[in-house]
Amino acid sequence: MADVRCPMCGKPNPEELELCQFCQARIKPLEGRSPAEEFNSPIGAEPPLDTGGEQDSIDEWLNFLRQSEDEGEPRPFDEEQLADWMKEDLDIKMPESQEPLEPEGTPDWLSSLRSIADEDAPEPPDVEKAQPAVEPSPADSSEENEVPGWLSKLRSRRTAEEGEADQEFAFQLGEEPKISEQAGIQEDRSAISTESVSDWLSELRGEEAPVVDSSQPPELVQEELPAGQVEIGEEVVQPGVGVVSQDEDIPVVEADRASEIQPQTEEIPDWLAGIVAGGAAVAAAEGVEADLDNLPEWLADLEKSSALDREEIVPFGEEGEELTFDWLQTQVRAGQETPYGEELTSDTLGTEADTRGVGPFVGDLSDFLEEAELSSLEAAQPGVEQPGGDLSPAELPTWLEAMRPVDAAAGVYAIDAQDGQVESSGPLAGMQGVLPAEPEIARLKKPAVYALRLQVTESQRAHASLLDELVKSEGEPKEIPGRPAVTSPYLFRLIIFAVLISTILWQVFTGSQTSPLPGLMPETFDTSEIIDNLPENALVLLGVDYDPALAGEMEAAAASLVDHMMLKGAYLGLVSTSSTGPALGEHLIATVGSLSGNRYQGIEMYANLGYLPGGASGLQAFAQAPRQVAPFALDPETTAVWSNTPLQAAQDLAGFDLVAVITDDSDKARAWIEQVQPTLNGTPLIMVISTQAEPLVRPYYQANPKQVDGMVVGLAGGGSYEQSHQDLLAGNGLARKYWDAFSLSVLAAVVLIAVGGFVNLVTNLLNAQKQSKADKKR
Amino acid sequence: MKIPVAAAIAIAFGLVVLAGYFLPLPELVSLRTILVQWSMIIASTALFVGVANLLRVHWFKLRKGGTASAYSFLLIASLLVTLVVVGLYGPTGSWSLWIFNSIQFPIESSLMAILAVVLIYSAARLMRRRMDLFSLLFGMAVLLVLLGSAPIFGIEIPFLYGPDGLRSLIVQIPAVAGARGILLGVALGTIATGLRILIGADRPYGG
Numbered sequence: 001m002a003d004v005r006c007p008m009c010g011k012p013n014p015e016e017l018e019l020c021q022f023c024q025a026r027i028k029p030l031e032g033r034s035p036a037e038e039f040n041s042p043i044g045a046e047p048p049l050d051t052g053g054e055q056d057s058i059d060e061w062l063n064f065l066r067q068s069e070d071e072g073e074p075r076p077f078d079e080e081q082l083a084d085w086m087k088e089d090l091d092i093k094m095p096e097s098q099e100p101l102e103p104e105g106t107p108d109w110l111s112s113l114r115s116i117a118d119e120d121a122p123e124p125p126d127v128e129k130a131q132p133a134v135e136p137s138p139a140d141s142s143e144e145n146e147v148p149g150w151l152s153k154l155r156s157r158r159t160a161e162e163g164e165a166d167q168e169f170a171f172q173l174g175e176e177p178k179i180s181e182q183a184g185i186q187e188d189r190s191a192i193s194t195e196s197v198s199d200w201l202s203e204l205r206g207e208e209a210p211v212v213d214s215s216q217p218p219e220l221v222q223e224e225l226p227a228g229q230v231e232i233g234e235e236v237v238q239p240g241v242g243v244v245s246q247d248e249d250i251p252v253v254e255a256d257r258a259s260e261i262q263p264q265t266e267e268i269p270d271w272l273a274g275i276v277a278g279g280a281a282v283a284a285a286e287g288v289e290a291d292l293d294n295l296p297e298w299l300a301d302l303e304k305s306s307a308l309d310r311e312e313i314v315p316f317g318e319e320g321e322e323l324t325f326d327w328l329q330t331q332v333r334a335g336q337e338t339p340y341g342e343e344l345t346s347d348t349l350g351t352e353a354d355t356r357g358v359g360p361f362v363g364d365l366s367d368f369l370e371e372a373e374l375s376s377l378e379a380a381q382p383g384v385e386q387p388g389g390d391l392s393p394a395e396l397p398t399w400l401e402a403m404r405p406v407d408a409a410a411g412v413y414a415i416d417a418q419d420g421q422v423e424s425s426g427p428l429a430g431m432q433g434v435l436p437a438e439p440e441i442a443r444l445k446k447p448a449v450y451a452l453r454l455q456v457t458e459s460q461r462a463h464a465s466l467l468d469e470l471v472k473s474e475g476e477p478k479e480i481p482g483r484p485a486v487t488s489p490y491l492f493r494l495i496i497f498a499v500l501i502s503t504i505l506w507q508v509f510t511g512s513q514t515s516p517l518p519g520l521m522p523e524t525f526d527t528s529e530i531i532d533n534l535p536e537n538a539l540v541l542l543g544v545d546y547d548p549a550l551a552g553e554m555e556a557a558a559a560s561l562v563d564h565m566m567l568k569g570a571y572l573g574l575v576s577t578s579s580t581g582p583a584l585g586e587h588l589i590a591t592v593g594s595l596s597g598n599r600y601q602g603i604e605m606y607a608n609l610g611y612l613p614g615g616a617s618g619l620q621a622f623a624q625a626p627r628q629v630a631p632f633a634l635d636p637e638t639t640a641v642w643s644n645t646p647l648q649a650a651q652d653l654a655g656f657d658l659v660a661v662i663t664d665d666s667d668k669a670r671a672w673i674e675q676v677q678p679t680l681n682g683t684p685l686i687m688v689i690s691t692q693a694e695p696l697v698r699p700y701y702q703a704n705p706k707q708v709d710g711m712v713v714g715l716a717g718g719g720s721y722e723q724s725h726q727d728l729l730a731g732n733g734l735a736r737k738y739w740d741a742f743s744l745s746v747l748a749a750v751v752l753i754a755v756g757g758f759v760n761l762v763t764n765l766l767n768a769q770k771q772s773k774a775d776k777k778r
Numbered sequence: 779m780k781i782p783v784a785a786a787i788a789i790a791f792g793l794v795v796l797a798g799y800f801l802p803l804p805e806l807v808s809l810r811t812i813l814v815q816w817s818m819i820i821a822s823t824a825l826f827v828g829v830a831n832l833l834r835v836h837w838f839k840l841r842k843g844g845t846a847s848a849y850s851f852l853l854i855a856s857l858l859v860t861l862v863v864v865g866l867y868g869p870t871g872s873w874s875l876w877i878f879n880s881i882q883f884p885i886e887s888s889l890m891a892i893l894a895v896v897l898i899y900s901a902a903r904l905m906r907r908r909m910d911l912f913s914l915l916f917g918m919a920v921l922l923v924l925l926g927s928a929p930i931f932g933i934e935i936p937f938l939y940g941p942d943g944l945r946s947l948i949v950q951i952p953a954v955a956g957a958r959g960i961l962l963g964v965a966l967g968t969i970a971t972g973l974r975i976l977i978g979a980d981r982p983y984g985g
Contacts, residue, residue: 756902
């Protein structure tokens with residue numbers, strides 16, 4: 001035998017068990033059980049959901065009930081799971097057919113009822129056909145353990161009323177399940193009413209049936225009923241309340257509901273016909289004629305007894321506390337206070353369901369069935385039963401079928417269709433019918449239909465089209481307008497080049513030196529005076545701090561000066577803060593030597609001390625300690641100039657007789673002036689500078705005291721120096737060579753700038769006028 | 779807390795050098811001289827680092843290929859050749875000077891010659907690009923200074939050329955005035971920069 005593992009405790013159980021023998025947890029799911037299993041289920045357990053709510057399943061269920069009634073099979077009752085009062089109820093049914101289950105547990109009032117039934121009934125009722133449809137809730141079962149107040153009150157009441165009241169009370173109790181059935185599942189109303197009636201009620205039926213006057217046709221009675229209400233005796237069926245007194249508000253039953261009931265009354269049993277007849281008699285009190293003589297005898301007795309006790313117990317549910325059940329009174333009041341249609345909590349719903357007798361079904365039905373049931377309860381149609389044997393195949397009433405939320409039912413069915421799956425993992429392993437994780441996804445709904453066409457206004461459409469055109473135009477290739485090969489700027493640059501190169505070529509080919517050199521300038525004169533005053537074998541520190549790009553200007557300005565110093569027999573020490581300075585110094589010395597015709601040997605005539613890295617810091621270091629910063633010359637022998645040359649006489653820069661700086665950069669000139677000049681201690685500082693550096697160096701020259709003792713500025717300064725010392729460079733100075741070409745080039749530059757500027761100015765003005773005219777036209 | 783070691787060293791050395799100027803103590807002067815010489819060594823090292831970085835960058839460009847790799851190859855080849863020649867013959871060697879006089883000197887002079895053409899063209903286009911009063915003043919100053927720089931076909935323009943001419947007036951008064959202002963600004967900026975470095979507000983050395 002295969003064992004089934006409990007999903008809760010995990011222990012194996014026999015396959016046929018529904019509950020775990022260890023933890024009492026349910027092993028087999030409730031759904032999908034047959035009606036027979038439904039009856040075997042413990043009282044108070046959850047009834048199965050209507051898996052689909054389809055007519056077929058209902059029909060099967062009803063057919064099963066009919067078959068059970070027809071075959072007279074004893075219901076497979078699990079008596080141990082029944083509530084005590086149900087067991088007692090069974091005791092009433094079982095005296096002849098079966099052995100009493102627990103005779104000692106039978107309440108007194110039921111015993112009295114049983115005795116009355118035994119005395120009045122000529123034949124025992126067919127208890128086998130009675131099916132308990134009302135299953136008390138667990139709450140009711142729990143109340144059974146305690147002695148309920150209603151029971152004690154009932155006992156006292158019965159003692160006081162000496163039996164007749166008991167009979168009437170039993171009648172009330174006997175009617176209550178029927179009312180519950182009316183409020184229950186409507187499509188199964190007739191069948192359930194037949195099967196849900198308690199056994200003791202069946203007994204009552206059995207004794208009542210012969211009493212009913214069969215000569216009174218039910219149809220006639222039914223026709224005499226008022227259209228708006230149906231009364232049973234003096235009590236009135238009120239939804240949610242049960243049986244209430246006539247003094248209470250009488251629920252109104254719709255006329256069409258009454259008309260629906262009518263065809264069913266044709267098939268009602270005799271005993272129920274008598275009840276209906278009794279109801280007709282009560283209705284007569286409201287103005288409808290009723291033939292009291294046609295009432296059955298037992299109903300007449302009930303009428304009498306109820307008339308006697310009306311003042312005491314008739315206000316059912318209100319002030320008859322000593323005569324009614326506490327729990328029922330509570331529920332009645334709750335039902336009165338909480339009308340249908342308002343929110344019903346699970347508690348109130350359960351208690352009301354208990355009161356109506358349909359408790360186990362209401363709370364566990366699916367939503368749509370529950371709503372349908374509540375709606376039916378609102379309608380409060382009085383119960384009309386049909387004998388089980390004559391039942392026609394149950395069909396859903398049209399009104400109930402119309403009330404069914406088909407879509408919701410379809411959705412639920414779509415979800416429940418997956419309930420057959422058994423969880424294979426997790427804490428719910430082994431359980432069936434677990435809610436799927438995607439109920440919203442599985443819900444069958446028609447997708448919302450949206451219009452595909454965007455609703456836009458005309459202006460929005462126009463803007464959109466405009467934007468679309470713009471975007472498309474961006475993607476379209478555009479033809480790039482061809483540029484002319486020769487443009488005015490290009491032509492103008494060619495003209496400038498041609499003019500300038502022509503002046504140079506004219507000077508080269510003609511060798512003209514017609515333009516007079518500039519006269520002696522003050523700064524040039526001061527420089528010449530300083531050099532002229534140099535002692536013999538003077539030590540001159542020559543700073544070569546210009547770039548090769550401006551070497552043409554700087555060499556033309558400095559060549560005569562260097563030649564002047566060399567002729568004075570000065571020993572030159574070349575130093576530079578530029579990396580190209582040592583090479584430029586060599587180039588300068590070579591140029592001067594070539595121009596003058598003198599040969600200036602390397603270490604004998606001058607010493608190239610090389611490059612001073614660090615810019616101003618290098619100059620500062622060299623000014624403080626020249627022997628340490630530049631100890632060697634750059635000649636091939638790397639001579640230690642400070643010990644083997646005339647420079648050994650100079651311990652520092654102050655030991656030099658002259659410091660001359662050749663530079664094209666104002667910053668370098670400023671560095672020399674600021675870093676070196678303070679350490680010279682009277683040694684003159686002269687500068688050969690480019691024309692572009694003149695404005696920044698001249699203030700040092702014009703200062704008082706002068707920080708720069710003499711200047712030679714540019715080509716004009718060199719020409720002026722050559723003009724003052726015409727013997728220098730053998731009268732073949734660079735300034736003289738360049739001066740005619742320079743003057744002509746300056747003139748050409750002036751003309752080009754002036755003409756070009758004028759043309760551009762006129763062109764600009766014309767364009768501005770055209771633009772203004774165009775703007776005015778616009 | 780991170781200790782600004784670099785800033786502390788920079789401030790300390792700056793204060794020592796500055797104190798060496800104001801306090802003629804032999805120890806401070808010698809210390810200042812040593813520190814300044816160190817700066818030259820550091821600058822030389824930086825020059826080598828720059829050359830090495832230049833070689834590295836163009837080496838990667840050469841390996842990457844493309845049209846620009848030819849220029850990288852030319853640069854690397856020139857660097858190596860010059861390094862080898864100068865290393866063998868010294869900076870004032872004949873071959874070293876040949877490289878300088880035959881390659882670097884003409885190239886840089888040619889670039890300056892091109893600058894002359896560009897400056898003339900730009901001055902002429904100034905009236906088209908920006909026609910306002912200051913452009914007119916600039917153009918007129920350029921023309922006057924150029925005309926006063928040299929005699930035209932041997933003719934010295936009296937009011938332009940010479941020490942008392944308009945050109946000398948423009949160069950020595952407005953230009954020198956502007957240059958003095960620039961020098962004052964540079965001096966103040968140098969002082970401010972030195973003070974900021976001394977107090978640690980500026981840290982050009984990083985950290």
